[in-house]
Amino acid sequence: MGDYHVHLHRHGPYDGVGPPPGQYPIGHIEAYVETAMAKGVDEIGFTEHFYRCVESKSILGSWWRADPRKDLRDYAKAYVRSERVLSLDRYVQAVVDAKDRGLPVLLGLEVDFFPETVETVAEFLDPYPFDFLVASTHWLGAWGVDLSNHMFEFDRRGPVRSYEDYFRTETELAASGLFDVLAHVDVIKKHGLRLDHEPSDLYEELAVAAGRGATAVEVSTAGLYHPVREMYPAEPLLQRFFNHRVPITLASDAHVPEHTARDRDKAVDLARSVGYTERIQFRKRVGEMVPLD
Ligand SMILES: [Zn+2]
Ligand SMILES: [Zn+2]
Structure with missing residues (x-):
């Protein structure tokens, strides 16, 4: 069983815990592998954030700049400047080296979706030896939808428009x-701000797009540790992915070794409850269906 969403560095200013930003000592990677093995997980897919790597600066550009809301723009600019301290090339080399040493690790990357630059990003990443790429909608213009400091924007837009704007972008990404x-396909719910009804149409459009785009979806336990206290995706949304034959991976979104494979049983139970018996695994960006556990 694999954990297909694991980070090697935490967010925020470096506080001396773990290696300094952009450093990848082998012992750090081994700590993730040991934790995973102890939980019965035999494969770790690392997925460092592309936007945090210095190499992404010229590729992604200043995506917040066109947003008319100055408060969001100013925060986004400062946030990205403080977070962009990792090295893509060193990260790739560290995971490739770990693989060469026989550790059960895969090289992945978490890539933010921006409609304006997505083609350029895909071309830039193509020569790298990735096993898989996960993609995320963290930003709608200058609005960081999962940032707690940006929750005021949810109120400003109102819940209905917030959900519509998020799902429209996520659907474009899937397609x-x-x-x-x-x-984390419905991360817009992260802070517990929900609609008073289930957004069935938005769910259905997203599931159809993922099916057509041949894009898998992760069942992530990370949401259990945020105010929403619920996995991504919500059960009715996962049911729609199953109905449209969208494969799944299992994910923790760990940012420290001890969170690897966290609550794995709950993710498997949720997947089984809507009908899944298989998950997809990747090698060099080629997927293969394997039993769920
Ligand atoms: Zn993310
Ligand atoms: Zn992540």
């Missing part, structure tokens, strides 16, 4: 077919 897995 692009440029990535292998959709990460």
Whole structure:
């Protein structure tokens, strides 16, 4: 069983815990593998954030700049500047080296979706030896939808428009077919701000797009540790993915070794409850269906 969403560095200013930003000592990677093995997980797919790597600066550009809301723009600019301290090339080399040493690791990347630059990003990443790419909608213009400091924007837009704007972008991402897995696919709910009804139409459009784009979706336990206290995706949304034959991966979104494969049983139970008996695994961006556990 694999954990297909694992980070090697935490967010925020470096506080001395773990290796300094952009450093990848082998012992750090081994710590993730040991935790995973102890939980019965035999494969770790690392997925460092592309936007945090210095190499992404010229590729992604200043995506917040065109947003008319100055408060969001100013925060986004400062946030990205403080977070962009990792090295894509060193990260790739560290995971490739770990693989060469026989560790059960895969080389992945978490890539933010921006409609304006998605083609350029895909071309830039193409020469790298990735096993899989997960893609995320973290930003709607200058609005960081999962940032707690940006929650005021949810109120400003109102819940209905917030959900519509988010799902429209996520659906466009799914339909692009440029990535292998959709990460935390309904992360707009992260802070517990929900609609008073189930957005069935938005769910259905997204599931159809993922099916057509041949993009898998992760079942992530990370939401259990945020105010929403619910996995991504919500059960009715996962049911729609199953109905449209969208494959799944299992994911923790760990940012420290001890969170690897966290609550794995709950993810498997949720997947089984809507009908899944298989998951997809990747090698060099080629998927293969294997039993769920
Ligand atoms: Zn993410
Ligand atoms: Zn992540």
